[in-house]
Amino acid sequence: MRGFWPIYRRELFAFFVTPLAWVLIVSFLVVQGMHFFLLVDHFSREVDVAGDETPLSAFFGNTVLLYLVLLVLVPPMTMRLFAEERRSGTIEALMTAPVSSTAVVLAKYASALTTYVAMWLPTVLYLVILSRTGDLDWRAAASSYVGVMLVGAGYLSVGLCASALTQSQFLAMVWTALVLLVLFILGIGEFVTREGTLMHEICAHVSVWAHMNDFASGVVDSRRLVFYGTLAVLPLYIAAKAVDAWRWG
Amino acid sequence: MAGYKGPALIAVSHLVKRYGAELAVDDVSFEVGKGEVVGFLGPNGAGKSTTLRILAGFLGPTSGKVTVAGHDVVDEPLEARRSIGYMPEGVPLYPEMRVVEYLRFRAELKRVPRTARATWVDDAMRRAGVVDVAHRQIGHLSKGYRQRVGLADAIVAKPPIVVLDEPTAGLDPNQIRQARTLVRELGREHTVVLSTHILGEVEACATRVLLIHRGRLVAEGPTDRIRAMRNATAVELTVRGDGDGAARVLSSIDPIWELSRVGSGDDMCRLRVQFPSTLSVDECAAATERCVAALVGAAIGVREVHAVGGSLEDVFAALTASDGSSAEAEA
Numbered sequence: 001m002r003g004f005w006p007i008y009r010r011e012l013f014a015f016f017v018t019p020l021a022w023v024l025i026v027s028f029l030v031v032q033g034m035h036f037f038l039l040v041d042h043f044s045r046e047v048d049v050a051g052d053e054t055p056l057s058a059f060f061g062n063t064v065l066l067y068l069v070l071l072v073l074v075p076p077m078t079m080r081l082f083a084e085e086r087r088s089g090t091i092e093a094l095m096t097a098p099v100s101s102t103a104v105v106l107a108k109y110a111s112a113l114t115t116y117v118a119m120w121l122p123t124v125l126y127l128v129i130l131s132r133t134g135d136l137d138w139r140a141a142a143s144s145y146v147g148v149m150l151v152g153a154g155y156l157s158v159g160l161c162a163s164a165l166t167q168s169q170f171l172a173m174v175w176t177a178l179v180l181l182v183l184f185i186l187g188i189g190e191f192v193t194r195e196g197t198l199m200h201e202i203c204a205h206v207s208v209w210a211h212m213n214d215f216a217s218g219v220v221d222s223r224r225l226v227f228y229g230t231l232a233v234l235p236l237y238i239a240a241k242a243v244d245a246w247r248w249g
Numbered sequence: 250m251a252g253y254k255g256p257a258l259i260a261v262s263h264l265v266k267r268y269g270a271e272l273a274v275d276d277v278s279f280e281v282g283k284g285e286v287v288g289f290l291g292p293n294g295a296g297k298s299t300t301l302r303i304l305a306g307f308l309g310p311t312s313g314k315v316t317v318a319g320h321d322v323v324d325e326p327l328e329a330r331r332s333i334g335y336m337p338e339g340v341p342l343y344p345e346m347r348v349v350e351y352l353r354f355r356a357e358l359k360r361v362p363r364t365a366r367a368t369w370v371d372d373a374m375r376r377a378g379v380v381d382v383a384h385r386q387i388g389h390l391s392k393g394y395r396q397r398v399g400l401a402d403a404i405v406a407k408p409p410i411v412v413l414d415e416p417t418a419g420l421d422p423n424q425i426r427q428a429r430t431l432v433r434e435l436g437r438e439h440t441v442v443l444s445t446h447i448l449g450e451v452e453a454c455a456t457r458v459l460l461i462h463r464g465r466l467v468a469e470g471p472t473d474r475i476r477a478m479r480n481a482t483a484v485e486l487t488v489r490g491d492g493d494g495a496a497r498v499l500s501s502i503d504p505i506w507e508l509s510r511v512g513s514g515d516d517m518c519r520l521r522v523q524f525p526s527t528l529s530v531d532e533c534a535a536a537t538e539r540c541v542a543a544l545v546g547a548a549i550g551v552r553e554v555h556a557v558g559g560s561l562e563d564v565f566a567a568l569t570a571s572d573g574s575s576a577e578a579e580a
Contacts, residue, residue: 002327006357010343017345089341093402096305096335097358098327247309 003099004107011081011111024073025119035065036126055130056137060144061216067184067208070155075176077115078159081108082239083169091246101243105236109160116152120145140218147215150224151208154231155180161235164242184208258283258410258440259304264313266299266464273299275464276313283409286436288455288472289444296464297444298338301414304442305335318409331359334403334439338414340395344388348379348398351387352405359406369405377401377431393424400431404439411435413443417450429453451475483523483557484537485511489550492518498547502539517552 015021039055060066085091094104130136155176162175187207193200204210211224259281266274274296281287289297302308303315306326315322318332343351352370361369374380377400382390387398396416403411416432417425432454435441445451451458451472458475460468488495492510499522500508507523522540524533537556544551 002360003358006354010346010354013350014343014345089337089339090343091341092302092307092337093335093341093355094358096307096330096333096337097355098331098360099358100327247307 001103004103007104007107008110011108012114015115024077028069028073028119029122031069032123056141057216061213071180074155074159075173078112078156078163078176079169079173081160082164083167083172086167101240105240105243109236112156116156120148143218143220144216146220147212150228154228157232157235161239164239258318260316262314264315265311267311272464277466279459281440281442283440285457286441286455288451288458289461290451290458291461292446295461297461298414301412301444305333305412306330332409334408334411336399336403336413340399342387342395342398347384347386349383352401355402356405361406373401373405392419396420396428409440411439411441415445416443483521485519485521485555485557486551487517487519487553489517492520495520495544495549498543499540502543
């Protein structure tokens, strides 16, 4: 893990001195803020709404907005991680310093993840607002955030991997968006395939929608943990192998 | 660092690098001793950058063994990389960082102890001459300054070896002069390996030259030998008239000189006198004087005298041809 900290700090620095980071975070918060406003407005007008639905579970679970936002935001967050350095040549200076490939991959990943966490952090305010006006299920809130973080960890890992596999930031972005879109569409397949078929099983297993519904209602299923664990670790592993492979290309 | 006492700081034996079907480096072997300034000379695409990238640990060798300060670049990559300060071709830097931020980042990456970091960065900035732009953003710097930031980066961790790939590429003549001075200064404290496709560059900086062509090491020797070949090849004279008279006069001085007509114009003619390669630098200068004196003595107007340096190709040809007789040439 030689070189992890300096690279991690530099990556964060590089991300936040460019307007891109702020544009992404601001647009994320605008969309989530509107989302939250509409939900609260909706629930406040329909007081006798069906029992188990709460603003919290609706915000994290029963909505397409969450994934659409991530589908749009994750690819530009990760596209530059490796592709930019390879295009500009700075990767050569980086990889000739006494650092291990694993450290480089993990440092870049950790910086993206930190940015992601920073992006979500202001939404904790919504919980504060909700808890002031009524009862809040803090366990469900915690599991919702676990879910959001797991989805992000997996998506960012896919994005980092795509960035390591091409020298073009644009291609990295397109590839990431494609993979995430395929995952998302497979998830929708849960509702269109017939129950009992293998396809239905697969679709249900990868359905980010179903996953977030679970998390939003306070259920942390170990199958979800394994799924997102794999989705995070496998692309990272491929990326580390790719970084080593440049050396022998 | 100072601890290394072995005979060769860099040892490369039978290095081969293949990109798919293309052979970029073909069985290259050489050694570099402590305190040397070695110039890698060859045309573009000869395999210089590939060799340096393998030394620096950016690329892995297809076969062969490369050790840097006693560490094998494949088996002990981190230790090997720690003993090299490398400046890649084109000096890629992070444009959004300030010079001092970048160098602190690089120093930390190269594991300069925390307490020494600020001092060493200041040191490197002073030696590379970037103190006055320390707080400027790298993206706003001129090419010359960026080159110097690259040099500062190469020396910031005080490595025993400094490897510079095309350190003067893209600079204007003034900056080239400054860069060469810097490289010579580096040579006092570090072992330096640099690459270039310009003959004058190695002459100005290096103590020893490795000639690489199509991936093969075609010759190596002290810079003086290269310089001799370059300076002592031929002279071009522009004379008044059709040149026949001048040719007669010149060929009567020494019949073994090769005489050729390289151009003619309105009442003028340019002749080239090729001296034999056995002549030393001084002898060639004397021969040039005799040419001019003879022409003037024969009342032929001399308009221009121009000593012709051997081109890189000439030096290649001469070096590869004289490989067998190098003992005689050095005697």
